[in-house]
Amino acid sequence: MTTAVTRTAPTTRAWRNAVFVVFTLSGLDIATWLGRVPSVRDSLDASTFTMGLLVLGMSVGSIGGLTFAGHIVARLGARRGVLVASACLALGMVAAGVAVTLGWGFAAIWVCLIAFGFGNGLCDVSMNVSGATAERLGGRTIMPLFHAAFSVGTLAGAGIGALAERFDVPVALHFIVVGILTSLAMIVAIRWFGDDRHVEPEATDTSPVALPVSRWAVWRQPSTLLIGVIVLGMALAEGSANDWLPLAMIDGHGLANDGGSAVLAVFLAAMTAGRIAGSPLIDRFGRVPVLRASAVVAVVGLGMLIFVPSVPIAIVGVVLWGLGASLGFPMGMSAAADDPRTAAAKVSAVATIGYVAFLAGPPIIGFAGEHVGLLNGLLIVFVFIIAAGLASGAARERTGAGTGTTTTTPVGAVDAGAGSHLQSDATAEADRR
Template sequence: MRPRRDFLLSACFLPRTPAPIRARVAICCSFFIQGVAFATWCSRIPDVRDRLALSEAALGTLLLAIPVGQLISMAPNGLLVARFGSRRMLLLAGFLYPAILLFLGLAPNVASLAVGLLLAGFAANLSNTAANTQGVQLEHYYRRSIIALFHGMWSLAGLAAVALAMLLGRFGVPTWAHFGGVALGAWALLSCSGGALLTFDRAPAPAAARRGSAWRLTPFLFWLGVASLGCMACEGAIYDWGGVYFRDVLAVLPAHQSYGYFAYLCTMVTGRFVADRIVNRLGPRRVLYACGGFISGGLALAVCAPLLGGPAAMAAAMVGFALMGCGTSAVVPLCCGLAGKAPGVPPSIAIAQISTIGFFGFLAAPPL
């Protein structure tokens, strides 16, 4: 790693602020752009379906294009970031992701929408790999955990994007105009903050990385990937089946079917903003164990909630979902941070490795 003074950053962004803090804010902005773009698309899926007159089966098949695009691009994106640097790739992804979002809003037919969704998966994964690599580099400077904050910004951006979509939907704003406005805002934020991103990575990519031999999976990275897999399996199940569980199993009113997901999201966002302090005090190992306990306890409580019956069942399930939110809030950020510090492997490749393993949980858990 270069000396601490070697932060070759733009002084135009927050000029009176120390360079490391500017970098921290810039990385937060990059995660915010990711979260806004993804949640903006998700919030208008019904409108896109209606505009293209898609059946439920056709829509379900099309929506697989994003995770497929993410999955097939994980290895190439890790190598791209290792070869060309996280800053360049993050700036590229920060431009492409909003542009693809605008394309999705204008897609005239099913074929173009499918291509756009595949490209969205690629851009999302490239942005995620590069942004996490930047976060790991900055942790080397601070010498303490700060990466959970960045993931918290992603979650906060999702909440903001959903709120904006609800507001614009009430006024009948068309999808293309909504997506175009978000894209312009994202590009403006990127142009202001992009110059403050770190201009170097911890170590240049070795020749092995260019040949692909750096993809040899170490036991340490494998178990981090397994931890990510368990966490992302839980997340995927809650995203896809949380509302169905409340409606069909707990038999709540339609207006209450999102309460569990809301409780989960609130504790996950809050947990990500406080996780760094807890990690710095207790250490990553203890925090990971605690997260596993929260996830297991919350899942058990949610599954057993129907035994209580009535309003008590819904309350117990909400507490269970909230506990799972606490547990899942820190696992993936911690695993990314630890993977990026693995010796002998470029950070971008290590992060891509555990993301690849973890993503199978996100894909496989909801259908199972």
């Protein structure tokens, strides 16, 4: 068994805090682009269909980043994965801003968004892998809090974008400042990341410790696909609200435009609150019961929105929908990263499955909404949330019960200071056997 040589580990607390920073900055980057979409549309004089094609460029890049992230993180580690991602994010954002302001046209912006999307996908996997390792070492569930930090970053980015739109700040200036500052901050933050590289077993290794951890073989594992169903269903629950909730409240419940946008803010606030409050619940009851309860809450909330004509009850349903959808994605990421040796490949695979929801969900729901109404179109989400709840058993902790984290022997000392070193996970596995 070949293992990577590790460097001196930072304290687990410093590592955890650095991951919080990266999650927040990642959310800020995404929201920076989304907040200036109106200006981009005006500069191109684009139709809704054209803007959809433009966003497809970022989606293509994101899928590419997710696909290659398993290889990059397994070879270089999550720390260097974030480093590469930060460079792609800065390059894509700055170039896109310049292309918009100087009027380079659709094709130039589309190419820039591919680079930006690649950085986003790679950053997504890298920060989740590193966050899962920090979670294991800390001995308590913190992954939902990482995703809450991402939500806070998106809220901050949206607010900055709204101000930039209000005061007609050039897109190039906005993107250059945010792109450079966030990437530099990521580079500083990852100095406190630990070394979480885990090299795959050699083909000739027949010891019982060696596991089939090929980065493509994880796709053939039933657990990968079932965790993917969980993430797919909950990602669709989250993404469909971002895309369609304002219009659903306007068309289905008769609210004005500002009212529809306000209800989306209520949903995002419920998501953030659910992620903050969810960690102690997962530690107390375990992932599977919390996932099942989350699915039930989300289904009840979405059902209230779809079937009850009362606006106040529909808003209560939106709150329940947000709370129920808040923990599925982070718990799926934790479950995918339970085995350190397959963490990079499995998180990459599961995240790729989840991103299908963001790619295919909006047009499918929109197509259904054209024929049966947008509220009834959301019944598609209803079905996928139920499927996520039924598949929740796949997220069960590898060892121990009733805890949000595995009881695996720590890979390194918890808050042990700069003198501690991360232990090889293969050795830890052998010791347990």
